[in-house]
Amino acid sequence: MVDTSHIKTFVVIGAGTMGREIAQVALMSNKFDKIILNDVNENVLNTAISYIVKGLEKIESKGKLGQDLTTDLLMKKLITSKNLIMSVKEADFIVEAIPEVMKLKQELFKELGEYAPEHAILATNTSTMSISDIAEASNRPEKVIGMHFFTPIPLLRLIELIKGEKTSQEAFDIGVAIGQKLPALKGKRYIAKIEKESPGFIVNRLTIATSLLFNWILDMAANKGIPYEKIDNDFVSPPELGPFAKWDFLGLDVICDVMNYFVEKISPEFAPGKTLTNLLKEGNLGRKTGKGIYEWVEGKPNIKTNEKAGLFNPEQYYAIQLNEGCRLLDEGIVSGYKVIDDTMLAGMDMPGPFGAGKNIYEKWSGMLEELAETTQINYFKPCEMMKSGAFLKLKK
Numbered sequence: 001m002v003d004t005s006h007i008k009t010f011v012v013i014g015a016g017t018m019g020r021e022i023a024q025v026a027l028m029s030n031k032f033d034k035i036i037l038n039d040v041n042e043n044v045l046n047t048a049i050s051y052i053v054k055g056l057e058k059i060e061s062k063g064k065l066g067q068d069l070t071t072d073l074l075m076k077k078l079i080t081s082k083n084l085i086m087s088v089k090e091a092d093f094i095v096e097a098i099p100e101v102m103k104l105k106q107e108l109f110k111e112l113g114e115y116a117p118e119h120a121i122l123a124t125n126t127s128t129m130s131i132s133d134i135a136e137a138s139n140r141p142e143k144v145i146g147m148h149f150f151t152p153i154p155l156l157r158l159i160e161l162i163k164g165e166k167t168s169q170e171a172f173d174i175g176v177a178i179g180q181k182l183p184a185l186k187g188k189r190y191i192a193k194i195e196k197e198s199p200g201f202i203v204n205r206l207t208i209a210t211s212l213l214f215n216w217i218l219d220m221a222a223n224k225g226i227p228y229e230k231i232d233n234d235f236v237s238p239p240e241l242g243p244f245a246k247w248d249f250l251g252l253d254v255i256c257d258v259m260n261y262f263v264e265k266i267s268p269e270f271a272p273g274k275t276l277t278n279l280l281k282e283g284n285l286g287r288k289t290g291k292g293i294y295e296w297v298e299g300k301p302n303i304k305t306n307e308k309a310g311l312f313n314p315e316q317y318y319a320i321q322l323n324e325g326c327r328l329l330d331e332g333i334v335s336g337y338k339v340i341d342d343t344m345l346a347g348m349d350m351p352g353p354f355g356a357g358k359n360i361y362e363k364w365s366g367m368l369e370e371l372a373e374t375t376q377i378n379y380f381k382p383c384e385m386m387k388s389g390a391f392l393k394l395k396k
Contacts, residue, residue, distance in 0.1 A: 019097035113138035131164035158347030248286030
């Protein structure tokens with residue numbers, strides 16, 4: 001068992017949606033002497049403090065904060081700062097949660113390499129990007145890990161823990177141990193240990209593959225005047241958030257950054273469509289700006305109808321994920337499909353594609369051939385491992 005008793009100061013860089021929730025669960029753990037939340041923007045820090053207090057009070061009111069713990073007691077451990085050097089000078093464990101732009105991350109990790117203590121673990125919360133490329137900028141890549149959380153972080157159980165090419169086993173093991181200390185209201189933390197890099201790791205590799213479909217649908221709906229909520233309702237039942245509402249929730253700028261990274265690393269077919277690009281140009285980024293694909297009121301999308309478009313089969317969604325899961329197996333990112341299904345359940349609160357797909361992969365392969373023809377997106381075509389059913393031999 002790795003020793004983490006020296007991890008007393010937990011630092012989060014970036015106080016946006018992800019950063020403030022990471023700081024919140026670090027507080028909820030009551031395992032650290034200090035949690036330092038750093039951001040260059042004073043307003044963002046103030047908003048984060050209010051968000052964390054509100055979140056903790058809600059959990060406390062339900063009696064789920066922990067024995068003898070109160071919001072006031074935990075908030076005494078939180079320090080906010082705009083000064084990066086002061087924030088990290090005594091850090092033991094640092095989590096970066098800034099925008100998904102490689103250049104920004106590399107610039108930050110260069111500074112962390114210069115100013116953080118030598119023993120500090122440097123974790124990036126990147127959702128898709130190369131840990132190795134980020135780590136090289138720090139000049140101490142052996143201390144750098146990927147630590148990808150899933151929002152709402154206080155609720156969902158999953159953390160993807162990723163090794164870069166030069167990550168030491170000690171740094172990786174410390175990351176796993178710290179992740180396990182961070183509470184989740186849905187149950188025990190599930191740490192998906194990923195020892196080989198891949199764009200998007202597991203969850204985002206599968207979900208971003210489906211973004212190809214939603215990107216195409218979004219432009220098609222805009223062209224034909226189909227209300228977006230009707231298409232969301234094809235996939236979920238309100239008030240559950242459909243795929244477009246989830247994009248808004250996460251931030252359309254984040255979605256586009258990730259899609260552009262996949263353009264570079266996987267296929268140019270991942271390029272954001274006309275509708276997404278226009279929303280970004282207008283500054284309509286979703287929930288955080290009050291408007292995106294939907295208008296947002298009091299933190300919820302303004303869904304005006306429960307009607308369905310009746311145009312799309314949710315099975316397409318799972319067929320795309322099965323195909324991408326088979327690609328992960330083929331690339332040796334994971335050794336068996338059970339890991340993929342368990343990770344999807346813990347991170348997305350929905351079943352992975354292999355449970356159903358192992359019985360109907362032939363049907364789904366045909367469905368994807370048709371989808372590729374309809375959309376003219378070649379990436380939808382089923383890979384050989386899916387078409388042949390070879391994945392059935394790779395359960396564990």
